[in-house]
Amino acid sequence: xxxxxxxGDFDISSEIHALRSGRSDVGxxxxxxxxxxxxxxxxxxxxxxxxxxxxxxEKSLQGIVDEAxxxxxxxxxxxxxxxxxxxxxxxxxxxxxLSAHREAxxxxxxFIMDYLKTRAPFWKKERTPAGERWVDARASDDDAAGRWQxxxxx
Amino acid sequence: xxxxxxxGDFDISSEIHALRSGRSDVGxxxxxxxxxxxxxxxxxxxxxxxxxxxxxxEKSLQGIVDEAxxxxxxxxxxxxxxxxxxxxxxxxxxxxxLSAHREAxxxxxxFIMDYLKTRAPFWKKERTPAGERWVDARASDDDAAGRWQxxxxx
Amino acid sequence: MATVEILYFARLREALGVEREQLMLxxxxxxxxxxxxxxxxxxxxxxxxxxxxxxxxxxxxQDLAHxxxxxxxxxxxxxxxxxxxx
Amino acid sequence: MATVEILYFARLREALGVEREQLMLxxxxxxxxxxxxxxxxxxxxxxxxxxxxxxxxxxxxQDLAHxxxxxxxxxxxxxxxxxxxx
Numbered sequence: 001x002x003x004x005x006x007x008g009d010f011d012i013s014s015e016i017h018a019l020r021s022g023r024s025d026v027g028x029x030x031x032x033x034x035x036x037x038x039x040x041x042x043x044x045x046x047x048x049x050x051x052x053x054x055x056x057x058e059k060s061l062q063g064i065v066d067e068a069x070x071x072x073x074x075x076x077x078x079x080x081x082x083x084x085x086x087x088x089x090x091x092x093x094x095x096x097x098l099s100a101h102r103e104a105x106x107x108x109x110x111f112i113m114d115y116l117k118t119r120a121p122f123w124k125k126e127r128t129p130a131g132e133r134w135v136d137a138r139a140s141d142d143d144a145a146g147r148w149q150x151x152x153x154x
Numbered sequence: 155x156x157x158x159x160x161x162g163d164f165d166i167s168s169e170i171h172a173l174r175s176g177r178s179d180v181g182x183x184x185x186x187x188x189x190x191x192x193x194x195x196x197x198x199x200x201x202x203x204x205x206x207x208x209x210x211x212e213k214s215l216q217g218i219v220d221e222a223x224x225x226x227x228x229x230x231x232x233x234x235x236x237x238x239x240x241x242x243x244x245x246x247x248x249x250x251x252l253s254a255h256r257e258a259x260x261x262x263x264x265f266i267m268d269y270l271k272t273r274a275p276f277w278k279k280e281r282t283p284a285g286e287r288w289v290d291a292r293a294s295d296d297d298a299a300g301r302w303q304x305x306x307x308x
Numbered sequence: 309m310a311t312v313e314i315l316y317f318a319r320l321r322e323a324l325g326v327e328r329e330q331l332m333l334x335x336x337x338x339x340x341x342x343x344x345x346x347x348x349x350x351x352x353x354x355x356x357x358x359x360x361x362x363x364x365x366x367x368x369x370q371d372l373a374h375x376x377x378x379x380x381x382x383x384x385x386x387x388x389x390x391x392x393x394x
Numbered sequence: 395m396a397t398v399e400i401l402y403f404a405r406l407r408e409a410l411g412v413e414r415e416q417l418m419l420x421x422x423x424x425x426x427x428x429x430x431x432x433x434x435x436x437x438x439x440x441x442x443x444x445x446x447x448x449x450x451x452x453x454x455x456q457d458l459a460h461x462x463x464x465x466x467x468x469x470x471x472x473x474x475x476x477x478x479x480x
Contacts, residue, residue, distance in 0.1 A: 207403055207472060209456055210456035210457075213456050214458075271477070271480045273477070275472075277405070277478050288478075291478050
């Protein structure tokens with residue numbers, strides 16, 4: 001199961017262990033954990049609620065993973081994204097990529113995060129001292145996803 | 155202690171937990187694990203011995219981490235590199251970077267690995283069915299480190 | 309006669325006070341972009357939220373769609389702000 | 395009179411059969427590159443391993459050095475093949 005959406009927390013060691021299990025051809029494991037900060041866009045944040053679009057979420061994440069696997073020689077890849085309420089320092093998202101070589105694992109991990117940030121239907125609502133607010137998308141996230149387009153790839 | 159050289163194994167969850175401990179401003183944790191493959195350069199590999207240059211190893215790893223911290227807004231960074239005998243599927247190296255933003259964490263993690271591959275004094279000796287052999291450096295590793303030079307940065 | 313199921317998410321769902329609706333497409337509404345314009349024509353908050361200057365994303369059958377993409381009977385159409393996960 | 399401590403690592407250590415030596419620098423040997431050339435002049439395996447075409451790295455006092463870098467009394471000089479960690 002390379003894609004999961006869940007309210008509960010995850011453990012990176014357990015996830016990597018499960019992905020690697022039984023394989024001795026893996027040379028590189030790249031991973032990324034997105035974490036809730038207690039500060040965003042100029043003010044303190046005490047709580048975060050993650051809404052998503054059930055059905056499309058899984059489909060879009062799977063599409064992103066499939067796209068990564070078509071671009072790099074990955075042996076496996078995993079995306080775990082949490083939904084619901086979270087507190088500062090909570091883990092939000094995990095991406096893991098396995099390859100024989102580090103370049104593929106690291107590039108695919110960055111690619112999946114960039115695409116997830118602009119394509120996967122998740123929305124964050126923050127609780128701040130001034131009340132609740134929906135997080136605005138960052139223009140830099142669109143730029144980051146754009147760098148993987150044909151003709152602009154590194 | 156952002157740099158360690160040790161014979162023993164490591165656990166990525168424990169290392170990340172120790173780095174994050176007490177912080178709620180971390181937004182992104184990028185990591186990389188290098189793993190021993192059972193196949194390299196056209197033949198099976200049953201055992202690996204990692205030799206290093208005590209003193210210079212720690213100094214060069216620390217220099218690489220310092221360089222990464224001067225280039226990106228990192229909150230912390232860790233390199234753990236094992237030495238001695240290893241078997242297929244054993245973990246060899248761990249790099250973890252912490253930042254408020256994913257771009258910095260991911261780029262710094264890739265940078266540290268590229269520099270480690272070309273600057274840190276480690277040498278691998280493989281045991282294969284045909285006997286022991288020293289691993290040759292890959293020209294592509296020099297290329298990878300070169301892409302961080304001034305004027306060529308992405 | 310084409311009927312579509314429309315879903316609203318996040319800020320859009322809260323602002324409109326609607327989570328989902330079934331809509332029989334009026335004459336002249338055959339694409340994702342035309343549907344958006346039609347919803348804006350409802351006036352009030354609808355007009356504000358679907359103003360052409362607002363960044364609204366549209367998915368048809370759970371795939372991101374462009375304004376010119378056609379709608380068909382039974383389609384699931386979702387409208388939402390730019391995503392902010394990860 | 396400058397004396398340096400020379401260390402050999404990995405394939406180089408095995409091929410030469412030497413792990414370390416103290417060397418009083420002969421006249422005309424004042425840089426990392428000149429030391430390498432001097433070691434090659436010992437002939438046999440030394441000449442093979444330090445042939446200018448072979449990729450040998452030199453560190454002086456635990457920093458990677460260039461051929462032109464000067465050597466001083468008490469320096470720790472290490473010679474080794476390109477590194478292959480990670």
